[in-house]
Amino acid sequence: MIAIIGGTGDLGRGLVARWVLAGEEVVIGSRVREKAELVASELSAQLGKRVRGTTNFEAAREAQVIVLSIPFEGLEQIIGEIRPALTPGKLLFSVIVPLKVEKGEVSFERPPAGSAAEEVARLVPQGVRVVSAFHTVGARQLKQVEKSLSCDVVVCGDDAGAKREAIHLIERIPNVRAVDGGPMRNSRLVEPVVALLVELTRRHKVPGVSIRFEGL
Numbered sequence: 001m002i003a004i005i006g007g008t009g010d011l012g013r014g015l016v017a018r019w020v021l022a023g024e025e026v027v028i029g030s031r032v033r034e035k036a037e038l039v040a041s042e043l044s045a046q047l048g049k050r051v052r053g054t055t056n057f058e059a060a061r062e063a064q065v066i067v068l069s070i071p072f073e074g075l076e077q078i079i080g081e082i083r084p085a086l087t088p089g090k091l092l093f094s095v096i097v098p099l100k101v102e103k104g105e106v107s108f109e110r111p112p113a114g115s116a117a118e119e120v121a122r123l124v125p126q127g128v129r130v131v132s133a134f135h136t137v138g139a140r141q142l143k144q145v146e147k148s149l150s151c152d153v154v155v156c157g158d159d160a161g162a163k164r165e166a167i168h169l170i171e172r173i174p175n176v177r178a179v180d181g182g183p184m185r186n187s188r189l190v191e192p193v194v195a196l197l198v199e200l201t202r203r204h205k206v207p208g209v210s211i212r213f214e215g216l
Contacts, residue, residue: 002169003063005029005056005078006070008039011095011134014142015067020049021145022172027052029059031081047145060085065093065169072098072109072116079123088127091162094120094187095134097194106199108192115187117156131157131166132187135194137176138201138208148174151210154181154190179216 002019006012007028016026020043028043028051030036036053043051060066060082070078075096079086086092096116098109113119117132124130133155141149153170155178157163167178181190193211200209 001025001027001063002065002067003027003029003059004067004069005059005082006068007053007059008035009069009139010143011139012067012069013039013043014139015069015095015134016043016051017047017145018142018149018173018176019169020047020051022174024169024172027054027059027062029054029056029082031056057082057085063090065091065165067093067095068120069095072096072111072119075116075119076123079120083125086125086128088125090128091165092120092124092128092130093134093166094130094132096120097135097191099195099198106195106202108195110188110192114185115191117184117187117191121158121184129157129159129162130184131155131159131162132184132190133166133170133178135190136197136211138197138210140201141208141210144207149210150175150212152177152179152213152216154179156181156184156187156190158184177212179213 028036040051040053094117121130170178197209
């Protein structure tokens with residue numbers, strides 16, 4: 001089972017929808033159970049497949065794979081909330097990006113650890129396997145399930161087995177290729193790309209911008 005913590009947001013909803021359509025069992029987590037249940041009901045009706053919603057802690061407790069799709073500012077609070085459910089061996093995706101929007105301009109705010117994913121790895125209990133991913137695909141494009149995707153997802157992490165599992169799950173989504181991006185510290189190279197994608201989306205007035213790497 002996959003738990004999407006922050007599954008009520010655009011990226012979270014898109015991941016829920018794509019994985020459910022690929023045959024995965026997914027549960028949405030939210031601070032407010034009723035909000036998660038409402039979004040789960042909406043997605044169930046849209047997809048014709050059952051999606052459940054519950055609290056962040058309950059979702060994290062039930063699942064072996066956890067996706068953190070939350071604002072960077074709330075990271076420490078959410079980790080504290082779900083920490084008892086983060087048992088050794090669980091696989092945790094960080095799709096978080098610390099962005100700042102000021103006077104219409106978007107920028108990447110580098111965290112003290114170097115990247116959001118490294119902050120996640122610092123905060124979670126020992127034995128939880130952390131990878132970073134889904135920074136090179138547009139959230140709105142993920143949500144548009146009636147349209148096929150054509151993009152690459154860069155996966156960074158220090159645990160080779162965790163990366164293999166993450167790559168397998170990512171490639172369950174049709175027409176999405178997972179690319180091994182190397183160790184976790186390389187998240188410092190990938191996360192800032194999101195600011196560029198946001199800017200291109202805004203400038204060209206398109207639903208979203210994703211990346212496909214040629215030559216790999």
